[in-house]
Amino acid sequence: MATIATIAGWIILALIVLIIIAKNIVIVPQAHAYIIERLGTYQGTWNTGLHVKIPLFERIVRKVTLKEQVVDFEPQPVITKDNVTMQIDTVVYFQITDPKLYTYGIENPMAAIENLTATTLRNIIGDLELDQTLTSRDIINTKMRAILDEATDPWGIKVGRVELKNIIPPTAIRESMEKQMKAERDRREAILTAEGEKQSKILVAEGEKESMVLRAEATRLAKIKEAEGEAEALLTVQKALADSIQMLNDAAPTDPIIRLKALEAFSKAADGKATKIIIPSEIQGLAGLAAGLKEVITSDQIQEDKKINR
Numbered sequence: 001m002a003t004i005a006t007i008a009g010w011i012i013l014a015l016i017v018l019i020i021i022a023k024n025i026v027i028v029p030q031a032h033a034y035i036i037e038r039l040g041t042y043q044g045t046w047n048t049g050l051h052v053k054i055p056l057f058e059r060i061v062r063k064v065t066l067k068e069q070v071v072d073f074e075p076q077p078v079i080t081k082d083n084v085t086m087q088i089d090t091v092v093y094f095q096i097t098d099p100k101l102y103t104y105g106i107e108n109p110m111a112a113i114e115n116l117t118a119t120t121l122r123n124i125i126g127d128l129e130l131d132q133t134l135t136s137r138d139i140i141n142t143k144m145r146a147i148l149d150e151a152t153d154p155w156g157i158k159v160g161r162v163e164l165k166n167i168i169p170p171t172a173i174r175e176s177m178e179k180q181m182k183a184e185r186d187r188r189e190a191i192l193t194a195e196g197e198k199q200s201k202i203l204v205a206e207g208e209k210e211s212m213v214l215r216a217e218a219t220r221l222a223k224i225k226e227a228e229g230e231a232e233a234l235l236t237v238q239k240a241l242a243d244s245i246q247m248l249n250d251a252a253p254t255d256p257i258i259r260l261k262a263l264e265a266f267s268k269a270a271d272g273k274a275t276k277i278i279i280p281s282e283i284q285g286l287a288g289l290a291a292g293l294k295e296v297i298t299s300d301q302i303q304e305d306k307k308i309n310r
Helices: 002-023 099-104 109-125 130-135 137-155 171-251 255-270 281-291 299-309
Strands: 025-028 032-038 041-046 049-052 058-065 068-072 076-079 085-096 157-168 276-279 295-298
Touching: 002 025, 025 032, 032 099, 041 099, 058 099, 068 109, 076 109, 085 109, 085 137, 099 137, 109 137, 109 157, 137 157
Parallel strands: 276 295
Antiparallel strands: 025 049, 032 041, 032 058, 068 085, 076 085, 085 157
């Protein structure tokens, strides 16, 4: 019986030892670090991996994440250089670079960062007017990041970025800004409308100008073509007349032929409305036949009348 009790005691003791060992085996996950103290004194920093803690003597003081973190602070009242009070809330991105300094450097790191952010923001905004504050976010962000990063370095914290999330001016200022923006939009609309009308009138005037130029050019070309046609027609007529004369000269016409041509010309004259016709005496015989009822006066008769009158 004593032997069985002894064995059972050893088994219980072994189980207790195993439980204690199992409870003191610690696995640190990725991107984390654990701060270990032994008898109240900093012992070391456990990084990613398997670790065994000495029971009763060592304890985990703080589990620190090494990932980049973001904290959104409540809006803080700030006063600009021109005495305008507004609410500004900020967003801070930071990362713990030294878990030991983060644990022992300051009591409450988040509260310290929040207060430091508010103080820094008031100092920067206090040197700017309202319009500059609304248009200089990048400058404010850069200044705040530099100041916070330098101030939090002894705490094992690196500030990677600071952003102004919202800038909330007073209600009266917002209404005034909205009216100003509306007036500016109306002014731009009026300018664009006037510019559009101006461009439209310019285009219409240019179109009319080009149309008038084209019409004048068309009229000029038409007149040139008409003059060229008339000149060409006259040239053709003169050339035909010259060719006919040349042909007559080349043919060496006799007196009967000349008389016959004269008779043809006389016939055309007799077809007109004249009541008296003067003909050469050479064709008076033939002309008397052609004249008909019209009075025919020969050239010889004209000569005789002139002598009598003398």
